[in-house]
Every structure is written in structure tokens, then in C-alpha cells.
Amino acid sequence: MSTSDLAHLSDSLFTLAIAVYSVALVSFCGEYAFGRKGRVGQTVSARSSATTTPAVERAMAEVGAPRGGSTSTGTRADDAEPREPRSADPSAEHARRTNGALASTFGRAGITICILGALLHAVSISLRGAAVDRVPWGNMYEFASVVGLVGVLSFLAVLIRQPRLRYLGVFVLFPVLVVMFLAGTVLYARANQLVPALHSYWLAIHVSAAATGTGILMVSAVATGLYLIRTRFDRLQAAGRQDIPFPVSLGRRLPLPDSLDRMAYRTAAFAFPIYTFGIICGAIWAEAAWGRYWGWDPKETWAFISWVVYAAYLHARATAGWRGKKAAWINVFGFASMIFNFFVVNIVVSGLHSYAGLN
């Protein structure tokens, strides 16, 4: 196969991966829609709650009380099986069970399709690499594609530990699809060679670390966003609001805030050293390519800003008075700065990192 055939095949697989992810997204939507109201009880895995304290648990039970039904059952972490108030009406009970089974089927299908999509996506990226005979992350299109794949993979990795968060797939796949759509349309660049400045093995190391960090931080941002929705939902519900508007109303079926917060922290804490490593590699490369290890190039400046914001997030989460909502907002800012660094700095601001591959 010629290199242009490889490139074409890579492009086709990229489109196919988008299609397959979309199907998985629909499937996850199905699971989310048919999932039980009281599934919060299920989603707190028994293991992860082991670190929660009685006080926190009491709080959970209190907050969860109106949600689970008439009692606080189903919100207790040590309930392996969610105990929901049995409905007196047998047909309603039947419907509830059918819906539960349906949700589970949708979820399993979603995860299978999602894995298939990730495989196609990975093959697409590899073929791109084969077509251009270099690492396949040399321009914005390729970088965005890799970030999307890392996002999906890190979500799958989270599921290994917390399988019950599966139905959050819809929230992870949505941003991934947005990124891939943008990559395939606005950011698309034909398979091509790179400028001499990029002919370095540091391209493989520095950019892959940046892409991996970004992808994982995307999942962290999703978890934090959901955490904010969930806490807001709880607050509105506790205040007795009946008509909770759309994005917040999603909170009805989200996992407990604690669980989401932990997912956000763990992913961010995992990604932070990778991102740090990426920046250090960037400095080493910059020293070889541009004659200085740090020069406040716009890209460097924004990498610095993101790094400082994420450092603040990790610290805030261990500081009394900053835990919870405030820390969550810092995480949101952190990812916002990453997005800015990718789109605005690459396309609008001119600097040394002008490798967008856009004309």
C-alpha cells in the first residue's frame, strides 16, 4: 500500500471511529435514560466508600433521603444491593425491573461499541503514523485525535476500578466527539512532513506527554463538571425546587458528589506528573531548538498558567475551606486554560509553537 493509501485509510477509519463513538454515545444515553432513579446507591461502590467517614455518610444519607425514595435506603454505601422501597403496584415494579435490565443492556452494548471505536481510532492514528513515517502527532488535527483517544482510554481505565461509573460514558464521549469533529473539519491537515524544527525525537516524547496529560485532564474536567452539577442539583432539591432547569436536572441520576470529586481528583493527580514531565521535555527541546529552555513564548506561558492552576487545584483539595466546590472550579479553570492554549494560542496568537498545520 502506498503512503497516500495509508493516509486515506487512516482518514476513513477516523470518520468510522467518530460514527462508532456516536453509536456508543446513543447507547450510553439509553442506559442513562432507563437507569433507575435510585441508582446513586449503586454507583457508590462499597470499596471506594471505605474512606468516607461516618459524618460524611450521615451527610450522604441526609442528602440522599429525598432522592432514593421515602427512606434513606439505597444511599448507604455498604448496601451492596440497592434497597429501594418496593412499589405496591406489581406492574410498576415490573416496569422498574425491565427498565433496569434495559439500562444494563444499553450500558454493556455502549461499552463494547466504545471499545470497538477506540480500536478503530487507535488503528487510524497508527496508519497516519505509517503514512507519514513519523509519530502521528505533528499538527493540530493529529494532536486532537490523540487527545480524544487518550480521553476514551482513560475513561475505560477508570471503569476498571469503578465499573459502576459506566453510564457516565455519555458525558465523556460527548466532548471526545466534539474534539474529533473539530479535528476532522476545522483542524484537518493532509498527511505531510514536518518543518525541520520538529525533526527531533523530542516530538515523540514532549508531544505525547502533552497529549496524554490533556486527554486525562479532559476526563477529570468532565468529572468535575458533573460534580458541580450534582452538588447544585442537591442544593436546589433540598431547597424544594420542583422545576430544576436542564443542565442541573442531569444531577438527578449522577453518582454521589463524593464519588465524582474523587474521580476528578484521581485523574488529575495521575495526569499532573505526566503534564509536568511534558513541560520539562519541552524545555529540554526548546534549549536544543531555540537556544533557551524557557522564553515565555505564548505556548510556554499558557502551559505555565495551566500548570500553576492545576497545582492550585491539587493544593486546594487539601486545604480546609477550599475543598469541594471551590476546588472543583479551579479544575474547570485549569482545563479551560488547556483549551485556550490549544485553540487560541495555536491559531490566533503567533509564537514559536506555530505548527497548527493550518493555512
Place this chain on the structure above:
Amino acid sequence: MTAPPEETVTAETTPAALSTQPAPAPPGPAGRSLWGRARQLWRRLTSMRTALVLLFLLALAAVPGSLLPQRPLNPTKVDQYLAQHRTIGPWLDRARAFDVFASPWFAAIYLLLFISLVGCLGPRIRIHVRALRQPPPRAPRHLSRLPESTSYAGPDDPTVAAARAAAGLRKGRWRVRVRVGDEAGGVVTVSAEKGYLRETGNLIFHIAVTLLLVVVAIGKLWSYSGTILVQAGGGQSSSFCNVVQQYDSFRPGPMVNGSDLAPFCTTLESFTATYDSDGTARQFTGQITYTDGISGPTHSDALRVNHPLRLEGLRLYLLGHGYSPIFTVRDPSGRTFTQAVPFLPQDGNFTSQGAAKFADARPREVGIDGVFAPTATFPNGILTSTWPAADSPAVAIFVYEGSLGLDSGAPQSVYSLDQQQIASGALKKVASVNLQPGGSVRLKDGTTVRFDGVKQWANLQIAHDPTQGYLLPVAGLLVLGLLLSIRIRRRRIWLRCTPMAGLTSPAETPGTPGARTGGERRTVSEDHPREEGPGPARRTTAVEAGGLARTDAGVFGEEFERVVAGLRGTPATAAEREAE
């Protein structure tokens, strides 16, 4: 500043608090006296909240540095900006917004952060060293209230059971303390702790950040860098020696003495660039010869992008390249002047602009300005280049005669003629012509201007930073500390061994399941096989175990289970029973 990024457990369940953070000092009579006020200020500065706010300010302060043009990066753009924004521009300039990273307010933020960091590190190190020497704390009263807890019965008396458990824990590299007689009724407790490396890593990370700043600061003081444009092909215009006067631009650190730069000379012997089929550059190579030291031998080397020349005292980079068209002017008296003048590339195909000045030509000085294209086409009669290599070069030039204005003393750009001289009529346009190599134009006064051909030029950068080599190990330390502080969990296990008369049955074990509050419980006492049947009263032990981790993961639960299962060690117990 140095609080570990980790979950903390509420005080309710941690009778023996795990926190290594310095406890907030009680609001004493301080605040009255000056000393007290200073202490309070210091405490506030080194508090975590202040550090967080400073971190935010730092991030925020960096934003204008990326959105506004910056003098050190691009002075021309700053001038443009100032010309376009007449009202806000000067104010921004006064606020040092065009040199953010050297501005006093940016320095104020990072210096405060730095002080906060250092002020926090000291106590943290002291506390950690003390923690490293202290035994693990006493067992809390209600082990069953800990996030992890279980209970089981053991065959031996508490002392033996505790000793064996302690040995098992030590083998697992736990730090262990057995306490006998602390509690009434013959109760023996075992306290074990692990994961001190978390705090060690945390401290390493913050020390590394501090060191990084110090090393960078020292480097800034004694470092210098400068650029020089040299023509390829050897000879005078291809050579450069490391003295301040020869630089096109020179940026020294405050402590650099310009008179004793490292002795170094280099010559660009040749320059080659290769291009892909679509015109993107594939590689640039500059062949150089150089001498290092006052009278060293001549070496040769190839400079490429990403491949600088690294010597003991300095580094040499190939930063950019372009073309120098060569012009020969023959004045009416027959004297000839030849110059290769660097033109600045304007686009990816090296359509370049520049000017040549022949101040020695008589009767009038001759000036040339115009456009050069390495591969020329004339769409709509305007010279543009379609290819970056010099396949069919051409120039489109205006020739001027008169006074160039060089002797006025005012500095002039080497890339353009003085527009004032033209406007005033001192310099008159006498010809406008497109030339290919060898082509010439004859002016009315008999002067001829010939376009001879083209040379390549390269932009070299010399950099010197005495501390740069130390940065990499410090950065490595930083990542190592980060990994340790994030991946390792500090965790504790306690065992309380209570004597029991007679044999055990599940119901007799303390810490009855019903009383438990948190987490998933594993009742494990029933799988302790008893073969002997009811016999004489033997001293046995009821063991209560509890565990606590400052962790975000539920992972400690698995480890706790594994460790406790290992400690119960049914096979070992059976063997011992046999021995008895």
C-alpha cells in the same frame, strides 16, 4: 504551600490525627506588640490560603504576557501596538505590560510565593523528621469506627499474638510499635505505619521547585545570548568572533562583564537547505569551522536545527536563514564595488526584501532597494517567489542616486533606504528594473548596476548560561517528588489484642458487626477452624484490627484485607499449635 495534595480524613475518625501540617498556633496575646504582629503576618503569608491566592495571581499575571506583544520577544510588534493604541498603549507601557515577566509586580508575586514556600518548608521538614523518629501513635479506642476494620480470634495469648503480628508487619516494611500495659486488662496493642515516603516526596517536590527558582535566577544573572547574521561561503562576512561589538543583538545578564566573553571564533563555510516536493523545508545544515579558546586548533562541525554546537562555555545555534543578492556597482570612473546584502524573507518561499548602499560610489552615492525571489515569477508584473530554493533567482529593484544620509550620524536600518532622504529629494530614483543573474542596468551618468547572483545567509545565536546544566537534575527531582507524593499513601494499621478465656466463637469477638458504622464489613471470625473441641481453658486472643489511609482511592481496603489476612496466617498458627 506545602500541604500534601491528598484526601484528609475528618478528625472525628482520626483520634490519632494523621496530619503532619503544623497546627495553627493559638491566637495568643500576640497582635499587640510589633513582634506579635510580625509573627501574625508571617503566619498568614505562609498559610496555605495565601499560597493558593498567590498561585492564582501568578497564573493571572502571566496572561497579559501571552496576549500583548512583549519587548524581549518582538519589539517591533510592541511599537506597532503602541502606534495603533494611542490612548491605552502608553498606560500599558507604564504598567510594564509589554515586559510582564520582568515587571516588578510579576516579581512581587513570585517572590511572595517563594517566601511563603520557604517559610512553610522549614516547619514541615522539622515535623517530618520528628515523625520519622517517632513510633506510630497509640491505637484509637474504637477501631471498629475506622474506615477499615475487622476482627478475628487468635489461638495465643495477646503478647504472643501481638509479637507475631508485629513481626509480620515488619516483614512488610511497616514501622511497628507494640504497646503492652498501656491499656487495662492485659490488652496489647500494635501500631503500624507505612508510606512516610509520601511526605518525603512532597518535601522533595517543594524543595526542587525552590531550587529550580534559585538556579534559574542565578543563571539569569550570569547568562548572555546574542545573534549574528553571517553570509555562507567563507571569508570576512562569514566569520564571527565572540566579542560584544560583533553582535547584531546582544542580551547580557546583569552580572555579565562584556569584555571577557569566552574566546570563540567561527566561520560559516557553507549552507544548504533541502525542501520537500511541496516546498516545506526538510533540513537546514550550516557547515562551520571554529576555534575554541584563544589559540586553539580549528575544528569543523555541522550546525542543524535541533543540533547546536555545545562547547564548554557556550552554545552555538542555527536559527534562521535567507538570501543575500550580490550587486556590483561600477561608477563612471571605472571603480567597482561589490556587496552581498542580506534580504529579509517575507514569505515561506523566501520572497525577500532589502536594500544595498554604496556610499563610496562617485559622483553620487548609489542606493538599491527592492525584492528578491529565489524562484521568480511575475504574476501581474510583481516579482514573487514560487519556490524556496534558488532555482531561477531574480531581483526587482529601484536604483537611487544622491546622498544616502549615512554621514548624518542617525542610525539606519540595513534593510531599507532612508525614506527621509528620498522624501527630501536628496536621494533620487533613477531606475526601476528586473534583473536576472548577470543582468545589469546602465544609468544616465554611466554608472552600471549589475545583479551578480546570490549567497545564503544564516542567523547564528550564541548562548551562555552557567547554571543550565543543574536544571535537569533539579527537574528530575521535582518529578520524582511529585510522583512519590501523589502515588504513595500514608496508612496506618492498629491491632488490639484482648485476652479471652476459653475458646472463641464468633459471638464472643469484640467489635460486633452491628456496632460498625462505616464501609463494607467483613466478618471473618467464623473461618477460624477449631478442631480441639471444648477443652481446658486456654488463653486465646480476640484481635481487633483497624486501618486508616489518607487516600483518595478505595485501594487501601484491599491492602488492609491482604495484610490482616496475612497476619492471621492460619497455616502458621496451625504449625505453632503443633509445636506446642
